[in-house]
Amino acid sequence: MTLVACLDRRVGGFYSLKMTCKLARPSSHQTIRRPVWIGLWLLLFSFSAQASKLLLLNWEDYLAQEVVVAFKKEFGHDIQSVIYDSDEQRDEILLSSAGKGFDLVVIDSLSLQLLGPGLLVAINEKNVSSLKQTAARWREGCGGYGTPYFWGTLGIVYRSDILPARPDSWADLLMPNDALKGHIGMLLDYSDTLTPALRMQGASVNTGDISELKGAYELLLKQKPFVLTNRYAISFQQEAKDKDQLHMALAYSGDEYGLNGEGNQGPWQYVVPKEGTSMWIDCLSVTASSPNKKAALEFINFINRAEIAALNANELGSTTVNVAAEKILNDKTPMAIELYPSPKTLSISEPYQPISDANLRQRNRIIRAIAR
Numbered sequence: 001m002t003l004v005a006c007l008d009r010r011v012g013g014f015y016s017l018k019m020t021c022k023l024a025r026p027s028s029h030q031t032i033r034r035p036v037w038i039g040l041w042l043l044l045f046s047f048s049a050q051a052s053k054l055l056l057l058n059w060e061d062y063l064a065q066e067v068v069v070a071f072k073k074e075f076g077h078d079i080q081s082v083i084y085d086s087d088e089q090r091d092e093i094l095l096s097s098a099g100k101g102f103d104l105v106v107i108d109s110l111s112l113q114l115l116g117p118g119l120l121v122a123i124n125e126k127n128v129s130s131l132k133q134t135a136a137r138w139r140e141g142c143g144g145y146g147t148p149y150f151w152g153t154l155g156i157v158y159r160s161d162i163l164p165a166r167p168d169s170w171a172d173l174l175m176p177n178d179a180l181k182g183h184i185g186m187l188l189d190y191s192d193t194l195t196p197a198l199r200m201q202g203a204s205v206n207t208g209d210i211s212e213l214k215g216a217y218e219l220l221l222k223q224k225p226f227v228l229t230n231r232y233a234i235s236f237q238q239e240a241k242d243k244d245q246l247h248m249a250l251a252y253s254g255d256e257y258g259l260n261g262e263g264n265q266g267p268w269q270y271v272v273p274k275e276g277t278s279m280w281i282d283c284l285s286v287t288a289s290s291p292n293k294k295a296a297l298e299f300i301n302f303i304n305r306a307e308i309a310a311l312n313a314n315e316l317g318s319t320t321v322n323v324a325a326e327k328i329l330n331d332k333t334p335m336a337i338e339l340y341p342s343p344k345t346l347s348i349s350e351p352y353q354p355i356s357d358a359n360l361r362q363r364n365r366i367i368r369a370i371a372r
Contacts, residue, residue, distance in 0.1 A: 053078045054296055057090060057105040060235045061258045064315035071302050077295050079104075085232040086189045087111055088367075094119060099287035103296040106149055109141040109281040110191065110352045116145030121286040123147055127297050130304035138281060138321040141351075146283030147300050148321035150313070152253035153341055153349055154195055154278045157233060159247045161267035170196040170273045173248060174223045184226045185233045185249025188371055190363035191278070191352055193220070196250065199275040205350055208359035217366045224370065234258045252280070253339055257317025272341065276348030281321075 056063065058081050068079045082102070084090040091111050099105075099119045112120070122144055125131050131139065131147055138148035156167050167173065174196055176184060187193050195205045197216035207213065229236050233249040237259055240246075253270060260266030284303065286296040302308060306324035313320040313329065319339045320326060341349070355363075 052076060053080055054103040054292055054299060055101060056081050057084060057093065057102050058082070059084065059106060060232060060238065062106060062316065062318075064312045066315055067303065067308060067312050070308065070311075071299060075295065075298055075302070077292075077299070079299070083235065085235050086187055087191070088189055091115065094287075099289045101289075102287050103290040103292045104299065105285050105287060106282050107146065107285055108352075109143070109283055110354065112145055112283050112285065113143050113354055116143055116285070119288055120145040121288055121290075121293060121297075123285070123297075123300065128301045128304065130301050133304050133306060133309070133324045134321045135323050141281040142283035142285075146285035147304055149282040149284040149303075150254070150316075150318040151279065151281045151321055152319050152339070153272050153345070154192055154250070154252060154280065155270055155272040157249050157251040157256050157259060157268050157270050159267050160269045162247050166269070167248065167271055168274050170200045170275050172273070173250060174200060174219050176223075176226050176248070180247060181226045182228050183245055183247035184223070184228055185236060185246050185251075186223075186227050186230050187232065187250050188230045188367050190360065190367055192250065193367060193370070194363060195278045196273070199273070199277060202275070205278045206353045206355055208356055208362070210362070213362055213366065217369065220366070220370050230371065253341075254316065254318040272345050272349070274348075276350070279346075279349045279351045281351070 054077050056079055060083050063079065063081065072078050082093075084093065087108055087110075090105070090107065094102075094105065094107075094115060105120075107115070107120075121127075123131065123142075123146055124144065128147060134148045138151060141151075142148050156170075156173050158167055160166070173184065191205070194213070194216050197219040198205055198207060198212060200219065201212055201215050203209065203212040203216075228242070228245055229240065231240070233246065233251050234255055236246060236249075237243045251270065253272075256268040256270040259268040284300055286293055286300065290296055303312065304322060306322060306328055309320055309322035309325035310329050312318075313322075313325060317339065320329070
């Protein structure tokens with residue numbers, strides 16, 4: 001049996017200091033669910049200090065097991081994942097620990113721009129030669145402190161076997177009919193949570209306008225009685241006892257494959273609402289405090305190989321940023337429109353941009369109020 005650390009969520013995307021551990025059976029790709037807080041990174045540091053193991057801070061089901069096995073076979077290092085449920089959760093882990101205890105992190109491009117200097121290792125073609133496999137537009141999004149990992153859109157996942165019709169508007173999520181009361185999944189995130197309500201008003205996802213943010217807050221407040229959970233849909237589906245009660249959720253392109261499982265034969269489908277949405281880029285970075293930087297950079301170089309990037313995209317049902325991988329993706333790749341959006345969808349979608357401190361404070365106040 002192996003000691004596994006666990007992390008507990010507190011309302012509003014903020015966390016309490018606690019140490020909660022459980023025993024789990026060892027595996028080649030061991031996952032630590034809900035990592036522990038301030039003080040816990042000392043425990044995580046002991047994990048990371050093992051030369052044969054790299055500790056990765058990551059979303060649920062966001063690294064193919066086949067990739068982990070292949071890397072260990074070639075380099076002798078295992079990958080151990082610590083799972084977070086939101087960008088805010090991950091950022092607070094990194095800030096509270098100064099990244100100590102972690103070797104690698106999957107981080108969105110917006111947070112990377114804010115946290116990269118000082119917390120993450122600069123990445124370029126000198127220390128990651130396979131970086132040239134990724135398109136320049138995605139490399140720019142990672143700001144020199146990470147390699148592009150995946151990209152996609154924010155949208156709605158829904159149970160096609162339960163809902164009588166395919167949702168096509170953010171109103172279907174924010175103002176659902178009574179049959180969906182207690183069956184909606186949301187997130188507690190200052191950017192993603194506000195996107196549906198802002199787009200419904202025709203506002204930019206990056207707006208700092210007080211009236212537009214107030215309008216978004218009011219829509220989210222009215223939606224609250226319908227919300228079953230604020231946890232990331234895939235984590236909720238894998239861990240919650242009442243997982244069958246989740247019928248619709250705010251999610252990311254590709255999440256339907258994680259929800260449906262092997263072969264994507266389940267009932268979950270994904271849609272980008274007609275009002276438009278946000279586009280995201282996830283980056284894979286090395287922490288500046290990692291005692292295993294050489295091995296961590298080897299992993300980043302490894303995962304950017306065309307055949308490995310294609311394998312990872314195939315298994316996860318995610319949108320690759322690797323130009324060479326796109327050329328070798330096999331017929332099993334889910335080249336669905338929700339993964340590779342149409343020009344029309346892209347034309348009504350916008351990337352997140354850095355926002356002012358005042359805007360961030362206002363958004364965090366909204367999230368705390370919604371979470372009460």
